[in-house]
Amino acid sequence: MKIRAITYFTALDSDPEKALSRAGDMLRRAQDAFAQAGLAVESRRVASQPLPRIGIQPAGASAFALKVQQAAKAHGIGYVSLGPVGPDDVHGFVHALPDVFGATEGIFASVAIADKDAGVDLAHLGRAAETILRTSRAGAGDGLGNLYLCASANVPPGSPFFPAAYHDGGEDRFALAIEAAGLAVTAFQYARDPRDARERLTAEIQAVVAQILPIAEHLSIQFGVDFGGLDFSMAPYPGDATSLAGAVESLGVAMGGAGVLAAAALVMNAIEAADFPRTGFSGLMLPVFEDSVLGARVSEGALRLNDLLLYSAMCGTGLDCIPLPGDVSLNALTGILLDVASLALRLDKPLTARLMPMPGKAAGDPVAFDFEYFAPTRVMPAPRDLGESGALASGGRFPILPRE
Numbered sequence: 001m002k003i004r005a006i007t008y009f010t011a012l013d014s015d016p017e018k019a020l021s022r023a024g025d026m027l028r029r030a031q032d033a034f035a036q037a038g039l040a041v042e043s044r045r046v047a048s049q050p051l052p053r054i055g056i057q058p059a060g061a062s063a064f065a066l067k068v069q070q071a072a073k074a075h076g077i078g079y080v081s082l083g084p085v086g087p088d089d090v091h092g093f094v095h096a097l098p099d100v101f102g103a104t105e106g107i108f109a110s111v112a113i114a115d116k117d118a119g120v121d122l123a124h125l126g127r128a129a130e131t132i133l134r135t136s137r138a139g140a141g142d143g144l145g146n147l148y149l150c151a152s153a154n155v156p157p158g159s160p161f162f163p164a165a166y167h168d169g170g171e172d173r174f175a176l177a178i179e180a181a182g183l184a185v186t187a188f189q190y191a192r193d194p195r196d197a198r199e200r201l202t203a204e205i206q207a208v209v210a211q212i213l214p215i216a217e218h219l220s221i222q223f224g225v226d227f228g229g230l231d232f233s234m235a236p237y238p239g240d241a242t243s244l245a246g247a248v249e250s251l252g253v254a255m256g257g258a259g260v261l262a263a264a265a266l267v268m269n270a271i272e273a274a275d276f277p278r279t280g281f282s283g284l285m286l287p288v289f290e291d292s293v294l295g296a297r298v299s300e301g302a303l304r305l306n307d308l309l310l311y312s313a314m315c316g317t318g319l320d321c322i323p324l325p326g327d328v329s330l331n332a333l334t335g336i337l338l339d340v341a342s343l344a345l346r347l348d349k350p351l352t353a354r355l356m357p358m359p360g361k362a363a364g365d366p367v368a369f370d371f372e373y374f375a376p377t378r379v380m381p382a383p384r385d386l387g388e389s390g391a392l393a394s395g396g397r398f399p400i401l402p403r404e
Contacts, residue, residue, distance in 0.1 A: 024075025058092030083166030119399035153344035159280030231280030295377030335386030
């Protein structure tokens with residue numbers, strides 16, 4: 001188990017230096033405090049209020065993001081999220097995102113695609129799909145640009161996992177993202193039955209909470225900054241010993257096969273039974289690129305995109321790090337986003353979609369990056385296009401009500 005990130009939430013303005021200096025100092029000391037307790041912290045991060053509320057114009061987004069990157073680097077901050085762009089924001093902000101990613105390193109953002117009050121805006125989904133395609137060709141043009149972008153559906157502020165993280169614009173706070181898939185591997189290895197597996201995982205989580213929570217609460221008092229909580233989303237790291245998909249399969253199922261929903265429910269019940277201040281998703285995290293077993297099942301053709309969407313219904317984080325063909329159509333991307341948005345609103349849960357078209361690659365092609373968080377896999381087939389006629393092709397806005 002590691003702390004994937006300490007995320008500091010603060011409001012930025014056109015001159016981000018002061019806020020990032022304050023955040024950097026706290027994050028550095030927080031990492032030292034956890035290290036002294038034997039707890040490794042992989043990254044120090046900052047999340048701001050949504051980009052359109054920072055006080056800049058779309059034309060200045062790339063220059064501002066570069067200024068943020070430079071100030072963050074100077075203060076030891078590895079990554080910064082500039083929050084979501086929504087359907088009612090100036091459209092230029094969505095269109096500016098690929099240029100932001102092409103001009104910077106370590107700057108994240110998201111496009112908000114679902115809202116409890118406003119519902120789903122089909123035209124905005126189309127803009128989000130276009131942004132995903134353009135981002136795949138930004139920078140080196142190898143598709144890795146979409147690592148920094150996601151579509152966020154019904155995601156509240158305060159989640160410490162990127163790219164969905166953003167600040168509500170109020171008082172500063174911090175939260176912890178936990179890389180905890182290894183806990184599930186350990187818990188399930190010798191489980192006698194489903195009840196024992198669930199109880200073992202809850203106990204593993206509770207033991208980690210007992211280590212982390214006193215330090216986090218002390219830091220909150222020391223710096224006068226609210227502690228927002230822990231996100232135990234069972235995040236994996238490439239390698240079978242830290243694979244959530246591997247842990248799930250050790251229960252007696254195969255990813256893409258029957259029984260996985262039951263295993264997902266067991267994991268969720270274990271997380272929910274633990275006592276800790278929670279934030280963000282605290283659910284299954286099944287990113288194809290980041291999980292070696294998941295990547296292997298995709299390579300075998302055993303796992304499809306709709307399987308992962310189905311698992312999200314049980315309570316996952318959504319579609320994460322999904323390699324798609326480079327020529328995937330705008331309509332297919334829009335349809336995927338529509339499904340994610342609808343699922344999030346109908347079940348009243350947060351979901352994201354980090355879709356990664358791979359320029360020059362087709363379904364089934366091998367894909368690998370020299371990036372420590374990614375395992376090799378193959379490009380997944382894209383679903384059939386959303387139709388170009390009918391009500392769902394109208395480009396309008398409509399509500400999706402939660403189940404009563």
